[in-house]
Amino acid sequence: MSIREVTPEQARVRQATGSVLIDVREAHERAGGMAEGALGVAKADLLANAAQHLSSPDQEALLICQTGKRSADAALSLQQAGYSNIYSVSGGTAAWRVSGLPLVQPLLDADDRDFYDRYSRHLLLPQVGEAGQRRLQQARVLVLGAGGLGSPAAFYLAAAGVGHLRIADDDRVERSNLQRQIIHTEAALGTAKVASARQRMLALNPHIQVEAIAERVTSDNVDVLVQDVDVVLDGSDNFPLRYLLNDACIKHAKPLVYAAIERFDGQVSVFDAGRQRGVAPCYRCLFPEPPPPEFAPNCAEAGVLGVLPGLAGVMQATEVLKLLLDIGEPLVGRLLRFDALQMRFRETRISADPACPLCAPGLPFPGYIDYAAFCAHSP
Structure with a gap:
């Protein structure tokens, strides 16, 4: 089963015509900036309960991550689960940024913003992540x-x-x-x-x-x-x-x-x-x-x-x-x-x-x- 991809520019156009754009990165990654209008749902959460975020199996959804790999993996999993109209944004948020498309900062309180900024390099480590950093906090x-x-x-x-x-x-x-x-x-x-x-x-x-x-x-x-x-x-x-x-x-x-x-x-x-x-x-x-x-x-x-x-x-x-x-x-x-x-x-x-x-x-x-x-x- 092949993964269908769109460029950031194509994704922006499709988003304007009703396609849902979903950022599948973790919350700490999205804190650094995400595509305007995107819905933030971590990959694991999306795959665990896709019906909560997609209204029907044929709804067009555009998945975006940091560089395109995670969104492609998620798109393949959703296709295999019966969702027929799923696309991955090639190059991810990095390419979106390079293309000059609008980015927004998610709404976070001051403590969460500091947490995600301060420990960003820890949060990228699978051995630490947000759960581990919260553990250190306690x-x-x-x-x-x-x-x-x-x-x-x-x-x-x-x-x-x-x-x-x-x-x-x-x-x-x-x-x-x-x-x-x-x-x-x-x-x-x-x-x-x-x-x-x-x-x-x-x-x-x-x-x-x-x-x-x-x-x-x-x-x-x-x-x-x-x-x-x-x-x-x-x-x-x-x-x-x-x-x-x-x-x-x-x-x-x-x-x-x-x-x-x-x-x-x-x-x-x-x-x-x-x-x-x-x-x-x-x-x-x-x-x-x-x-x-x-x-x-x-x-x-x-x-x-x-x-x-x-x-x-x-x-x-x-x-x-x-x-x-x-x-x-x-x-x-x-x-x-x-x-x-x-x-x-x-x-x-x-x-x-x-x-x-x-x-x-x-x-x-x-x-x-x-x-x-x-x-x-x-x-």
Whole structure:
């Protein structure tokens, strides 16, 4: 069965004589402009209930999409369903625009217009689409730390439209931070990092909520911070806090997106043992005990290439988005290491430890410990 096509100019003439013109693109695509007088009905909706939009099987209908392929596919499906007078507009809306024919903006409220414009590149991805972007809009993420890792991660999560970002850090902005903590500016020196971060995130995307917690995260407040979020992003720079976050995420069954950096090297992983006991490892499965301090200096002691936390933080943000959208293969059970000097990446498999004191199947949560003492006394 052949597909009958008309040019945009022919479609305009037929439209004036009574043919119905139907734009079969998705709503977010039509928001950028559609042929004047066209009826907006997504392809799937049209095919699911053609009788709602076509008065009879012999009504002449002209289908238009972006470039002509989708409308041709829809026209073929309708012909096979018994609709005998269906045409596809060759070249679609792109050709309509080039031909200088009139385009109109669909009537949208300000919030929808902003949504379709702001996230247009996400909406084009089949793995995201409008449903996925709305899912991000409803998501809640805890970013622990507004420093080297938290800065790029939080910035990109804000740009991506994660609806509620809770960022916790008790530090203040110093000039030495600006070389790598790109969410802060010279004007923010001396202010709380979370306040500085919140201001920049809302300047980038005023349609999200940013909860700034200017507190040190401890066993006393970690439950409140973790319990009502979907994902936890670890931007900490010390072992006691990493172990505390790991344990809290197991207790509350939250995925933990981890990263660590030093000098020119970094590593990223996702620990999801709280939701996948005995299958996914936790941080303690990888590091049962912290290394001695002399073997794990922080950035203030060892230095760090300024772009390195940006690389790791963006990887973390990517993993958070994958988890929220339930797409791709998160770094669960995999430790991704990279050497920025050689620009080499290496992946190591991590298995769940059946004897892990925190995440072994059936093991009740043992409670929080003195993490500073635990890390200080480890060999």
